[in-house]
Amino acid sequence: MDQSRVQALRRTICGIALTVLLTAPAWAQRRDRPHRSGLWAELGAGPGRVRIACSGCTDVVVASAPSSYFRIGGTVSDRVLIGVEVFSSLDRAFGFSRGDTTTTAETATATVVVLWFPSRRGFFFKGGVGLAAGQFTVPGTAGVDTSNGGGIGLTFGFGWDFAISRKFAITTNLAAHVTAVGDVVLPGQRIDDVIATMYQGSIGFSFR
Amino acid sequence: MTAPLLAVLMAVQFDSVPKPRTVMAIGQVALINTFVNRVDAWVFKQDWARSGTRVWGEHLRLGWEWDEDAFTTNMFAHPYHGGLYFNAARANGIGFFQAVPYAIMGSWTWEYFGEKYRPSLNDWYMTSFGGITLGEVFHRITATIRDNRATGRGRTLRELAALPMDPIGSLNRLVRGQWRARGANPPEHDPGSYVLRIGAGARFAKGLIADSGAARMGAMLVDLLYGDPFTTEYRSPFDQFGVRLMLSSNGGFSSLRASGRIYGTNLNNPARTARHVLAVNTRYDFFKNRAQSVGGQSVEIGINSRWPIGSRGYAFRTSLFVDGILLGAIDASGTGLGTRTYDFGPGGGARWEFAVDRHGARFVRVFGQWEYIHAVSGASADHIVDFSGIEANIPIGRGFGIAAHSTVFHRISRYSTAPKDERNYPEARLLLTWTKAGFKP
Numbered sequence: 325m326d327q328s329r330v331q332a333l334r335r336t337i338c339g340i341a342l343t344v345l346l347t348a349p350a351w352a353q354r355r356d357r358p359h360r361s362g363l364w365a366e367l368g369a370g371p372g373r374v375r376i377a378c379s380g381c382t383d384v385v386v387a388s389a390p391s392s393y394f395r396i397g398g399t400v401s402d403r404v405l406i407g408v409e410v411f412s413s414l415d416r417a418f419g420f421s422r423g424d425t426t427t428t429a430e431t432a433t434a435t436v437v438v439l440w441f442p443s444r445r446g447f448f449f450k451g452g453v454g455l456a457a458g459q460f461t462v463p464g465t466a467g468v469d470t471s472n473g474g475g476i477g478l479t480f481g482f483g484w485d486f487a488i489s490r491k492f493a494i495t496t497n498l499a500a501h502v503t504a505v506g507d508v509v510l511p512g513q514r515i516d517d518v519i520a521t522m523y524q525g526s527i528g529f530s531f532r
Numbered sequence: 533m534t535a536p537l538l539a540v541l542m543a544v545q546f547d548s549v550p551k552p553r554t555v556m557a558i559g560q561v562a563l564i565n566t567f568v569n570r571v572d573a574w575v576f577k578q579d580w581a582r583s584g585t586r587v588w589g590e591h592l593r594l595g596w597e598w599d600e601d602a603f604t605t606n607m608f609a610h611p612y613h614g615g616l617y618f619n620a621a622r623a624n625g626i627g628f629f630q631a632v633p634y635a636i637m638g639s640w641t642w643e644y645f646g647e648k649y650r651p652s653l654n655d656w657y658m659t660s661f662g663g664i665t666l667g668e669v670f671h672r673i674t675a676t677i678r679d680n681r682a683t684g685r686g687r688t689l690r691e692l693a694a695l696p697m698d699p700i701g702s703l704n705r706l707v708r709g710q711w712r713a714r715g716a717n718p719p720e721h722d723p724g725s726y727v728l729r730i731g732a733g734a735r736f737a738k739g740l741i742a743d744s745g746a747a748r749m750g751a752m753l754v755d756l757l758y759g760d761p762f763t764t765e766y767r768s769p770f771d772q773f774g775v776r777l778m779l780s781s782n783g784g785f786s787s788l789r790a791s792g793r794i795y796g797t798n799l800n801n802p803a804r805t806a807r808h809v810l811a812v813n814t815r816y817d818f819f820k821n822r823a824q825s826v827g828g829q830s831v832e833i834g835i836n837s838r839w840p841i842g843s844r845g846y847a848f849r850t851s852l853f854v855d856g857i858l859l860g861a862i863d864a865s866g867t868g869l870g871t872r873t874y875d876f877g878p879g880g881g882a883r884w885e886f887a888v889d890r891h892g893a894r895f896v897r898v899f900g901q902w903e904y905i906h907a908v909s910g911a912s913a914d915h916i917v918d919f920s921g922i923e924a925n926i927p928i929g930r931g932f933g934i935a936a937h938s939t940v941f942h943r944i945s946r947y948s949t950a951p952k953d954e955r956n957y958p959e960a961r962l963l964l965t966w967t968k969a970g971f972k973p
């Protein structure tokens with residue numbers, strides 16, 4: 325074999341080896357990089373299902389409603405994040421009894437949440453506790469009648485961060501949000517100790 | 533040379549800081565639920581325990597509601613039960629924060645699958661959050677009671693004394709032969725600084741038994757300060773906590789309060805004489821007597837400060853904390869829900885304290901606490917509770933002392949459908965105390 329071709333082959337092999345040696349740690353580092361670091365934020369929306377239960381009610385009312393959320397926070401460690409989440413759900417055709425779809429139900433929670441990534445993959449569990457608010461509106465003789473309530477809120481669920489780039493990710497979530505907002509008083513009816521549970525499937529956009 | 537080697541070998545053999553046994557911990561949480569359910573069903577013939585797949589399906593469909601159980605059941609028995617789940621994890625080498633999901637999931641599975649009643653939201657809160665606080669307090673207190681270096685009858689008595697507070701940890705130790713095996717103690721065994729004060733005497737309360745007039749009754753008080761906010765640097769949750777238990781001849785188990793640090797940091801240079809430290813605590817409150825019932829689970833954040841006086845260990849201490857009540861409960865006679873005579877709700881408040889101490893043991897303590905609870909189950913109401921007092925402890929020698937306490941419990945409840953309710957409960961206590969303290973600056 326020609327000496328110059330041997331040298332070229334050697335250079336090529338050395339070049340490939342060097343490239344592998346240099347890029348392997350970088351690639352490995354990329355895989356090991358925490359999914360979120362520093363300040364992060366996430367905004368998303370998706371379909372929801374709300375179930376309303378109350379004291380003395382023999383059954384529950386279930387309806388569909390769009391929902392959205394916003395989360396912002398920081399990192400405790402590579403695998404644990406802490407933040408604040410605001411979640412809201414709006415149902416314009418709701419009712420406290422079957423067949424009644426005159427009520428507009430808005431429910432929201434503001435919770436301190438912890439996200440735990442059990443592995444280096446994007447899968448995470450979420451849990452949080454905080455405050456809740458609910459507003460129920462029905463058409464009245466003079467405009468609308470509204471009942472507001474505040475109470476406790478908690479949330480739990482899981483999700484997955486699909487990395488788009490170093491700074492952005494698409495995040496899917498399946499979560500439950502429990503809100504206990506007290507009594508709802510509307511004309512002609514009083515619903516005691518309302519507990520609304522919302523199940524949400526959502527897609528969000530994460531800045532990390 | 534031989535002694536250190538022997539110590540290392542004993543420590544390794546005894547495995548005082550065991551590797552986490554996740555599967556074992558999950559299995560024990562499931563076993564607790566199964567055991568409690570089956571004992572209630574088979575031994576006590578309780579109908580509510582006869583749960584099954586049809587009931588489970590119904591629970592999953594209907595979801596949460598509020599229950600009507602007695603105050604002590606909801607506010608003490610459930611947190612104690614939650615402590616069992618939490619300590620199933622802690623006894624299997626799982627850390628504080630990693631043990632939190634065990635309490636939450638243990639309670640969730642019990643509510644949905646352990647009984648015929650619909651899942652109760654207040655039970656889930658109390659069992660989970662109360663279980664975390666009480667569970668870790670019990671875990672650490674029992675670690676100080678147990679002594680892996682002790683032998684003979686004393687050792688057995690220590691293990692038996694720990695059993696009521698941490699039965700799951702005790703059973704784990706029994707099965708693993710650790711009731712007799714000698715070895716190193718876990719780090720929780722030595723809190724560094726501590727103050728244990730036990731008092732017994734008389735309690736005088738106005739309006740407690742009858743609407744007018746003062747009543748006299750016997751009282752027993754236990755105060756434990758595990759660690760010290762200033763001498764115990766924050767390393768792990770609950771490396772510093774305080775507990776107060778009061779028993780009364782009228783009404784029995786009268787109050788239990790525990791507050792443990794889950795995060796702390798110095799706000800100034802620790803070498804300075806005046807110290808200021810930030811702390812985040814979880815708090816458990818239970819006050820129950822014939823006149824008032826208040827309790828709840830809270831998270832509080834605030835500043836502890838200490839100013840030394842002279843060189844003999846005396847100091848002024850102050851505390852200022854604000855808190856959020858995750859879920860509180862307060863009696864609301866004639867309202868409540870069904871047979872229940874108290875409301876549930878979230879809230880917030882603040883507390884302050886000024887004290888004079890020597891090596892951590894308080895001689896004089898002036899304190900106040902203000903809490904607001906917004907009812908979300910029971911009456912449509914807002915409750916404000918104000919609790920303040922002064923406590924003095926005069927040493928008389930050999931650890932003994934005389935304590936005089938004076939407190940006022942004041943409340944205002946504003947109902948949407950009933951008149952405002954305002955009440956005062958002044959109380960005084962005169963106790964003979966015994967104090968044992970250790971201070972490691």
